[in-house]
Amino acid sequence: MSANAPLPMGPHDRPIRLAEIPVLAVDAFRSAILGQVNAGGRIAALFGMAGESNRVRLYAVLMYLETAEIAVLAADVADEYPSLTPDCPQAHMFEREIAEQWGVIPRGHPWLKPIRFHPSYRAGHDAWSRAAGEAIVPGVTDFFRVEGPEVHEVAVGPIHAGVIEPGHFRFQCHGEKVFHLEISLGFQHRGIERAMVGGPDKRTLPLVESIAGDTSVGHATAYAQAVEALSGCRVPLRAQALRGVALELERLANHAGDLGALANDVGYLPTASFCGRLRGDFLNATALICGSRFGRCLIRPGGVLWDVEPDRAEQLLARLQAALDDVAGATKILWDSLSVQARFEDTGVVPAEVAQDLGLVGPAARACGVDRDVRRDFPTGIYRFALIPPSTWNTGDVFGRAYVRWLEIRRSGQFVLQQIKSLPGGPVRSKPPGPLLPEAMAVSFVEGWRGSICHVAVTDAAGKFARYKVVDPSFRNWIGLAMALRDQQISDFPLCNKSFNLSYCGHDL
């Protein structure tokens, strides 16, 4: 296939046989990706897996928004290939990940540093020529430094003040002003992708539910969809609706909690304490459905484990209506407070072009006016029948990220009430999925509360996972936080950080 030939597009929710994926020469692979991205496509995933004769096969999954289709292409590489990142910044983290996992160097990558600090999956191949068995110390890398007599460096973490996950942050400052922030993570690395290989088995689902505990429903749904695609399993409509309810409840809980946390960071305590409670009310609504506040053990391949009977639906509706009214009251006083607005507005601005180029997702992108939401663009499950219009704003600042959350709370709230009122009849679970299609790939999208989640499952000849790629929205968005800090006061870091509220464990896997 030449570099200019049209790519084999296909529907995003169908499995693809590996034999049908074009394997291109590296140059053609590169230019096909660049051509697609320049034409408005996006990289959903770019990853390596063990190939033949100790080479690494790279797969690129491209999303084409206009037609809701995807294209998958491949290339085989040995120890290096010309990096995409200089021409396509959204490849930046994916290429660093490929380097770390497989010891393949993307030549010309401007920022080639480890992201999770673990040894390479491919013995004897290390992108930084570290010897086998050499200790890899997280947070120790060649940080970018600004030199000059009045420049100083501030290092924070891994352990932060507060009940929060660990990560390391380096600020290059001039007085109070931040020139540059570099974020170095990996402290939460638990080996999830590596452990998924050889599955699915009884450990797979709990692993998926712990990719990021606050997104248990989002990741479990993404996983279930991948398995259902590969096994040809059909999910009853009622289960699809309940999955949608659970996913939106997860969004409601986290968005309400985030608005409270943002209020807290600017010292506006009424909203902080109201929303702290309301977040729990949404979590408890999830627990009313399945017993777990985080929606664990609800989603299963083939459907959901728990039904919502009519009386339970009544109870849910009453509680949710009350909680939604209370969120409206709690946030109205937030938006009406001039001192809060003074702190939110123009703080931590990410320009729309930067959000586009870096491939940001979720409320962080939509707050910049980047209208992107896989519930509408690549719908699965109930979202094929019931549309939630994406919410956008155009300021790209802390206010924008807060306000988009509020808009989403309103729309998700309406959606959840509507779905519970009109749950389709029928069972909530089909027969457990049969064996997975061998030597095939399934791509699965879910719009989690932080942004689009993408899972890619690749099976071997026995129908077991040969590779399972997880792209958490935080993987894409941490760089957005770094950009938001440019030229900010360092004292605004906590506020900017909250306005993104990204996952450490979702990034570290």
Added chain:
Amino acid sequence: MFDVFRERRRQGKRTIGYPAEAPTLPDRYRGLPVLDDSRCPDGCKSCVESCPTDAIGRDSRGLALDMGRCLFCTDCLEACPEGAIRFTHDYRMATRNRSDLVVRSGVELALAEPLDARMRKLFGRSLKLRQVSAGGDNAEESDLNVLGTIVFDIGRFGIQFVASPRHADGLVITGPVAENMKSALLDAYESVPSPKLVIVVGASAISGGPFRGHPEVSDGTDRLLPIDLYIPGFPPHPMTILDGLLRLLGRLEGMPERIRAEEPPAPPPASGPDPLAPIVASTATVEGPPTSS
């Protein structure tokens, strides 16, 4: 300003009446597991084989379920046709010893005993804790944060999460101890002045949870630090955490201990095991999810 007052009035008082009043938990909440191995047919290992974390085993003393590993996932309920395993609504599960987390047929759980008199004098009315997430997935962390909200308001018990380990009386650890966090965790432990407490929250921190056996983690804290309190769950309900902390401080002595489960909104399924738990008589049980067929 008046709008704020009006909203405050509208939102009302939201702090729970616990410990004077019994907390309310959802009817499908899965708390303390209860085993009845008299129901097990000879040689049956269905539950053992179904468990994702090998939390269930059978030895000469019969069936045993290790809450330190259990994810409260219901896979064993689905696997067992005899109803030998049930989950009650009892949220009280914290223990002082690792071995006490192993639940057996007809054996009462040894809930956490209070600290000794000297430690209670030091910490009983003011306990400052530093939380360290060592590979935690933000579920445990979230439900620890929740204790600080107006709903639970742990400040009223003199318990507070502080920013520096040097200001703390103990550590609260979550996560399976990722190798990449091990040295930071041990540093934090060293930084806490003695005498100090170590409290571990969640299956991952106790045993590695779903990550058990991964070379990237330490399978929890047990081989790293002396532990004073184990709080099981995946993640534990905030009530389980609060109960454990108060129990440790001896703050529940003389308190009425009741459990109230929400009425199931619909009649429970007709079939299924005897709904009365043999150990905690006041405890209703949770039915497993309906199986497809």
